[in-house]
Amino acid sequence: MSAENSKVGLPISPDDIYKAAKRIGPYVHRTPVLTSARLNEIFGAELFFKCENFQHIGAFKARGAHNAVFALNDADASKGVVAHSSGNHAAALCLAAVNRGISAKIVMPHNSARVKIDAVKRLGGEINFCEPSISAREAGVEDIMARTGAALVHPYNDAHVIAGQGTTALEFLEECPDLDALLAPIGGGGLLSGCAIIAKALKENIFVCGVEPLHANDAFRSWKSGTMQTNTNAETIADGLRGQLGDMALDIFLEKIDHVIEVSEEDIVQAMRLVWSELKIVIEPSSAVPVASLLKQRACISGDKIGIVVSGGNVDLDALPW
Amino acid sequence: MSAENSKVGLPISPDDIYKAAKRIGPYVHRTPVLTSARLNEIFGAELFFKCENFQHIGAFKARGAHNAVFALNDADASKGVVAHSSGNHAAALCLAAVNRGISAKIVMPHNSARVKIDAVKRLGGEINFCEPSISAREAGVEDIMARTGAALVHPYNDAHVIAGQGTTALEFLEECPDLDALLAPIGGGGLLSGCAIIAKALKENIFVCGVEPLHANDAFRSWKSGTMQTNTNAETIADGLRGQLGDMALDIFLEKIDHVIEVSEEDIVQAMRLVWSELKIVIEPSSAVPVASLLKQRACISGDKIGIVVSGGNVDLDALPW
Structure with a gap:
């Protein structure tokens, strides 16, 4: 870049x-x-x-997620990826992780659309539900990063x-x-x-x-x-x-x-x-x-x-x- | 043919x-x-x-209707076309008639889907409603053919x-x-x-x-x-x-x-x-x-x-x- x-x-x-x-x-x-x-x-x-x-x-969202996941070096990628998302970015990141052969952890508001939750589950993502606020989402992601070393793939920033x-x-x-x-x-x-x-x-x-x-x-x-x-x-x-x-x-x-x-x-x-x-x-x-x-x-x-x-x-x- | x-x-x-x-x-x-x-x-x-x-x-249905309408000779085409249809063939025939610059008369069961009736009207077709039976449809078409000389374009036969x-x-x-x-x-x-x-x-x-x-x-x-x-x-x-x-x-x-x-x-x-x-x-x-x-x-x-x-x-x- x-x-x-x-x-x-x-x-x-x-x-x-x-x-x-x-x-x-x-x-x-x-x-x-x-x-x-x-x-x-x-x-x-x-x-x-x-x-x-x-x-x-x-x-x-499949586009951005794949670009971010495939731009990681092997050492960073091996620790997996994490994101917060109301849904489509979550599924996209899970798919990109599957395609790269790494793990994906997702922080999602508990009021996300059912189809979006199901898509993440089907794609093997690990869901961590949170309150539907930006601060709750970000706290959830920071906790996972600290515990696992996973790389943040922000949905847009x-x-x-x-x-x-x-x-x-x-x-x-x-x-x-x-x-x-x-x-x-x-x-x-x-x-x-x-x-x-x-x-x-x-x-x-x-x-x-x-x-x-x-x-x-x-x-x-x-x-x-x-x-x-x-x-x-x-x-x-x-x-x-x-x-x-x-x-x-x-x-x-x-x-x-x-x-x-x-x-x-x-x-x-x-x-x-x-x-x-x-x-x-x-x-x-x-x-x-x-x-x-x-x-x-x-x-x-x-x-x-x-x-x-x-x-x-x-x-x-x-x-x-x- | x-x-x-x-x-x-x-x-x-x-x-x-x-x-x-x-x-x-x-x-x-x-x-x-x-x-x-x-x-x-x-x-x-x-x-x-x-x-x-x-x-x-x-x-x-746009395919068959256009083929039938554009296969007519000019003399026959000038008298217009007629069909009975529950809907899609009707709209298709109207569009083909518009594209050829001739008139289309449609016999439709009165219980046809609203969207299909609207489509025929929008395409300038003249609708004649009938009972939802094959015999009523066919009688409606025969009447129009006898009165106007319009060419029948059957929806499938x-x-x-x-x-x-x-x-x-x-x-x-x-x-x-x-x-x-x-x-x-x-x-x-x-x-x-x-x-x-x-x-x-x-x-x-x-x-x-x-x-x-x-x-x-x-x-x-x-x-x-x-x-x-x-x-x-x-x-x-x-x-x-x-x-x-x-x-x-x-x-x-x-x-x-x-x-x-x-x-x-x-x-x-x-x-x-x-x-x-x-x-x-x-x-x-x-x-x-x-x-x-x-x-x-x-x-x-x-x-x-x-x-x-x-x-x-x-x-x-x-x-x-x-």
């Missing part, structure tokens, strides 16, 4: 993302890009959906993880070089920050835009003010976006992204239903967040060819919001 | 399917083939899913429609030439019969197998006995498979298919849920029928590389069966 970005001193360079693509290539899917004439008609735009719901473990997530946009722009805009959801910010670095390197004038729930709008407020803001609670259906924005992501956002849009819970549900109905794919609520921005805030987005990162498809079919 | 199959005197030859592929190429999607490591693990087979749920109008549906298997085997088996659902039999003709022509020893609901098993009984059998009622969740097997399909089945499997309603629902959960795609109950055959009847299917035609994805999200 290079020490700095050639232009602005960021901790991740486009070259790190190319290296990540090479490192994780054998372990991740090159996911398809889907389109829908009907959705284009509804939204008055040409939409392209990069389907990370079809990725291993059902989410883009980690240069290798961010570089891995950035491979999503690298593939997307390789397949769709004409995109005018790139939209991704913001939770901890790893996906959008990795994507922004490579997208702006490949296409200087592409409009890179993050979207987040109004009810968990730490990223919007942080990006707007230039200083880190926190959520007091984060009551959104988009369970993957409840976490706190990372320091590394904020630094990258301030250099690389053009806009952040906040969306309502109602619009998230409507967008999720539209994607299920028209694109015929199963997406989790977090993935509906960028689509929701097109419902009432289309005018905020520059350009007619809009690329949307569909972040994941791990949803509880017994608890659909309609 | 050639008068006979080179080998057995069937009304559709492999060459008709190649011609159909060329004729409909500009109007239909070449749909992707998806796989899932997790589903392979669950079923103990290597599964390939040809995703016609991503086809225009959300179902394979039509050589051009069958040839069009066969392009599904043509693409599938071009992309996955190593398939040992090909599974498709049976309603009127147009999809499976078209697919069987081209699949056996491309690969003589491929195992071609139809699957249908036990509660609408006219095709199984017809194929087994060699004479046409009917359903007295057809109370299955697989709404696309309630129709009566066609004469042309039965003739083709008797020459070309290796097996028919009947599946329970319970297994259809379980299979549908598994595909939604693991493959992350929205499929309608009819499309879950072939997958259902793997749950308890895996031993009936020859080979380890199994191709499954996912016929469509038009499902009412407010009436899911779980």
Whole structure:
């Protein structure tokens, strides 16, 4: 990993993302890009959906986790890896650990979605449940690190993880070089920050835009003010976006992204239903967040060819919001 | 359309399917083939899913309808087309008519799924509702033909429609030439019969197998006995498979298919849920029928590389069966 970005001193360079693509290539899917004439008609735009719901473990998180795990040296790797995660990163880290032949320990909030808990168990991860707060998660991880020497793979505030997530946009722009805009959801910010670095390197004038729930709008407020803001609670259906924005992501956002849009819970549900109905794919609520921005805030987005990162498809079919 | 199959005197030859592929190429999607490591693990087979749920109008029916509509001469086409359909064929015919610039009149049972009725209306089709019986549908169509001179495009008992549906298997085997088996659902039999003709022509020893609901098993009984059998009622969740097997399909089945499997309603629902959960795609109950055959009847299917035609994805999200 290079020490700095050639232009602005960021901790991740486009070259790190190319290296990540090479490192994780054998372990991740090159996911398809889907389109829908009907959705284009509804939204008055040409939409392209990069389907990370079809990725291993059902989410883009497989990319960052594999990059971090395969970047470890053998001595560090032998002690295993540890992370806290509301779910998709947990499953991703377990899969990467299985692929490298090492152990994974996961600190998870006890209210995580059942499908996400089951996925971790199936992949051989050792789960340590905690309260659903950042401080409880971090304390759980520190305890495991102290006891076992396991390497922390943070879900988003980690240069290798961010570089891995950035491979999503690298593939997307390789397949769709004409995109005018790139939209991704913001939770901890790893996906959008990795994507922004490579997208702006490949296409200087592409409009890179993050979207987040109004009810968990730490990223919007942080990006707007230039200083880190926190959520007091984060009551959104988009369970993957409840976490706190990372320091590394904020630094990258301030250099690389053009806009952040906040969306309502109602619009998230409507967008999720539209994607299920028209694109015929199963997406989790977090993935509906960028689509929701097109419902009432289309005018905020520059350009007619809009690329949307569909972040994941791990949803509880017994608890659909309609 | 050639008068006979080179080998057995069937009304559709492999060459008709190649011609159909060329004729409909500009109007239909070449749909992707998806796989899932997790589903392979669950079923103990290597599964390939040809995703016609991503086809225009959300179902394979776009293929047959376009082939029939674009095969009409200009004089016949100018009087428009007419069909009876529980839904997907109706939308497909409307789209094909729009693409050719002619009118489409549709006779539909009044209990058709709401999403399917809406699709026809949106595509400019003129709907004539009827009772949900074959005789009422056919009477409705005959009346329109007598009044307007419109050309009947039967949903499945039509050589051009069958040839069009066969392009599904043509693409599938071009992309996955190593398939040992090909599974498709049976309603009127147009999809499976078209697919069987081209699949056996491309690969003589491929195992071609139809699957249908036990509660609408006219095709199984017809194929087994060699004479046409009917359903007295057809109370299955697989709404696309309630129709009566066609004469042309039965003739083709008797020459070309290796097996028919009947599946329970319970297994259809379980299979549908598994595909939604693991493959992350929205499929309608009819499309879950072939997958259902793997749950308890895996031993009936020859080979380890199994191709499954996912016929469509038009499902009412407010009436899911779980």
